[in-house]
Amino acid sequence: MSNVTECVDSDASDNTPLINLTRKRKSFGRVQDAAKKIRNHTNTPLINLTRKRKSFGRVQDAAKKIRNHTYETDNQRKDIITRFNKLHDRNEQNNHLCGLIGIQNIKRRRPRRHEAEANLRDNSFVYKVRVLNEVTGLFKEVQICQLAFNNLHGITNRRVVTLKKHLKSGGFCRDKRGTHLNRPHKLTKDRLESIHKHINSFKGRKSHYSLKDSTRIYLPESLNMKKMHQMYVERSPSVKPVSYETYRNNFLKDFNIGTDTCSSCDATKVKVESLESKLRLVQSGTEGEAKLKADLKRVEAEAKLHKLRAATFYIRKRIQKKKRKSNDYEGITMDYCKNLPTPNKTTNDVYYKRQLTFISFNIHVLSSNQSVFYTYPQTIAKKRS
Template sequence: MKIGFFALTIISKKLRIPSVSRSLFLLVSVSKVLCGVVQIMQDETKESTNCQSTKKRKKFGRLHEVRKKLRLQSHEMGPDCKCRKKCFETLKEEVRKEILRHFNLLLTEDEQNLYLCGLISLVPVATRRPRQPEESAKLRDATFFYIIRAKINDRIEEVSVCRTAFMSIHGITKSKVEHLVRSLKMTGIAPKNKRGKHNTRPRKLSPEVLNIIHDHIKSFPNRSSHYGLRDSLKIYLSEDLNMKKMHKLFEEVHPQVKISYETYRTVLERDFNISFGYPRTDTCSTCDQFMAKKRVLLAEKLNKRDNETKKIERLIEKIELENTVHKSQAEQFYIRKKASKLESKKSKEIEAICFDFSKNLPAPNLSTNDVYYKRQLSIYAFNIHILGNSQSVFYVYPEFVGKKGSDDVASLIHHFVYNFLDEKVKSLYLFCDSCTGQNKNFTIFVSCIIWLT
C-alpha cells in the first residue's frame, strides 16, 4: 500500500479508549506476530439482562414540564356570548385572535392571573333591589366590570365586555373567573399559584436521616477527573460498586434507619454527581508534581509570618500558572483529535487512528481467594480505534507469545496498515500517549519511514 503523506502526532496525554464490553470479536491469524486480531463493530443494541428493575413514578422531568407548558399556553377561544352588548361584533375576529395569542405567550400562571386581574374592576354595589327579605336574600358584596384592552384602528382602546365574552376571548372557565374575583374581594391583588408549596409532607426525610445518607455516600473512596482546565464536581466510585450494593451496605451499617432503595437512589442522584468506574488508572507525572509542590507550600504557609506568606503566595500563583499552561498544551491533543476525526469523515483519503494497550486480562478469571496468591497468565489487548467510522481492531495475545514493547507495537500497527486501512487513504494521523517504551521511541519513527516508502 502506498501512502503519500503521513503525520505522527504524539502528545503527553493518556488516550480514552471506548468500552468494548458488548462487542463482537473476530479472530484472525497474523503472520510474523503470533496473535489474534479482533475486529470490533459498534453494537447499538442493548443486551437484555436478568437484573431486576424497580418502577418509579415520574414527578419531575422534561415531559412533565412540557405538559404543564402545553396546558398553560394552549387556551382556545370559546363561543359567541350573544349578549345585548354584542361583544363579538365590537371586537373583530382578528383582534380577538391577537388577544388570545398574547395571552398564551405568558409563561406562568401567575403572569396570566396578574394580566386578567388588571382587566377586572371592582366597585361597590350602587343600588340593591332584593326580591326577598334582606334577612334571607343573598346580597352581593361588590360589582365587577370586565374590559378588553386591544389595538383597534392603530390605537389602544379599552372595550367593556360581558363576563361570558371575557371568558370566551381568553379561553378560560367560569371557575377561573370566580377564583380571580374571590381573590380581588379578599386581598385586592391577583392570586398566586401555591401548588406544591405546602409543608404537609409526612413522608419527607428528616435532616438527621438525610445527613446519615450523605455521610454514608461520602464514606466511599472516590476520585475526581484528572485532566481538564475546568474544575469538575463529578466524582467517580469504584467500578465494583453500584446503587444496589451501596444500599445494601447502608442497611448493614445503619439497621435502625429504614430507607428504601428508591429513596437512597433519589438522594444519590439529586445531591451528588457520581459515576461508577474510575476515569483514569494513572495520572500525569507533571500534574502530580505540581500538586505535591502546592500541598507543601500550603502547609508552610500556615506556619509562616505575614511577610513570608506573600512570597509563598507568589510561588503558589506561579505553580498554578505553570499547571494551567501544561493542561492547555494537553488540551490541544483533543482539539487535534476532534479536527482529524471530522476530516476523516469528510474525505476517504484522510484517516485518523488512536491506539493503546488496555488493561491486562488475567487467565483464568476467577474470584477465588487462592487466585490472589498464585501466578496467573496475562492476556494483552492492543486496541486500534478508527476515528472516521468508529470501528476498532483488537490484537489479543498471551504474554508467552509477545510482550508490550516498541517492537510489538510497530508490528501490530504495520499489520493494521497493510490489512485494514483503506487503499484510498493518503494521509494518516496517529494519536497515542507518550510512553517511551511503547510509542515515543526510535523504533516507531523508523517504522513510519518504512511505511512511507
C-alpha cells in the first residue's frame, strides 16, 4: 500500500484572513502625562511627543495654505473655531462640517497609468469656511484647501476622510462610538466594584493643616500606586484582577485621594490632643487648669501660624510657576567654583609652600544653559567678599 501525501496549497492558506483577537489599545498611552510634566517645568515650546505623522509633503500645498489663511484675520479665525466648539455634540459638528464640504464630479483626468490599472478617484471635494465680515456683520463662504480646513477647525485628516466617505454614500455621519453592544473586553460590574471596594478599604484621613475645608482624603506616605495594585491582586482571588493601567485610571477618575505628611503638624496634633485630655481630668478653677489652657492656646497659635506660612509658601510657589512660563522673567543660579591653586605643578615641593588661590564665580542662565564666569586672584579679594 503506497503512502499518499496530501498537498495543501500554500498560497490559499496564506491568503486566509486573520481575525485580530487582541483588545484595542490606546493610541497615545501616557503621552499626555509626559507633556504635562514638560509643560509645568519649562517655558520653551512643547515638543510633540506623539508619532510623527505624514504631512502633505508638497511646497504647493504649504504655499496654498498660506494664501488661504491670509483671507481671514486673527479675530475671524478665532470666531470660526469658537462657533465650531460651541456646537452641542459630535453629531452636530459633523453636520456642520458636511455642510462646508462640497462633492463634485471629476472634470479632467490625467492618469500616468492605464485606466484599468490606475486607482482613479470617483469624486473631488471642495472645502469652504463661513467667515464673518466685521464691517457688514454678514457671513461669506471662502473656499480653502483641505489642510487649511483641518487647521481652522482643529480636526484631523482621518475625520475628514470619514466625512467624505459618508458624503459619497449619501448617508448621515452619525457618531456610533459607545452605542454598540459587542464589547467583549468591557470592564464588568463585578470587577469595577472590586476595584472600588479595595480602594475604599484603605484608612485615609482628612487634611489636618489646611486652612480651607476640603473633601480630599490622604493616604499614608508609604503607599504608592504600584503597591496598591499588588495588594489588590493578592486580595482578589475570586474575581479576575484588572491590569495596572485600568486600576490606575479608575483610581484617578473616581477617587479624590492624595498622599501627604507633615511632621510639624503631626507633632502639634498630638500636643493638642494630650492637653485636651489633661484638661478633662483636672479640676476647674485651679492653677493647673489655667496653665493647661495657656499652653493649649499657645500650641493652637503656633499651629495656625504654621498653616499661614504653608499657605503663603504655596501661593508663592504658584506665582513662580506662572513666572516660569513667561518670557518676562529669567532664572539664574550663582555659586563659587573650586579654588584653583597657582601655579599648577606636579612636584612635591608645592605642598610645602603657600600657593596663590585663583577664585572663580559662576552665574548660570537656566533658559539658554550659558555660564558667565568672574575670576580674580586671592590678592584682590577673598572668597564671598
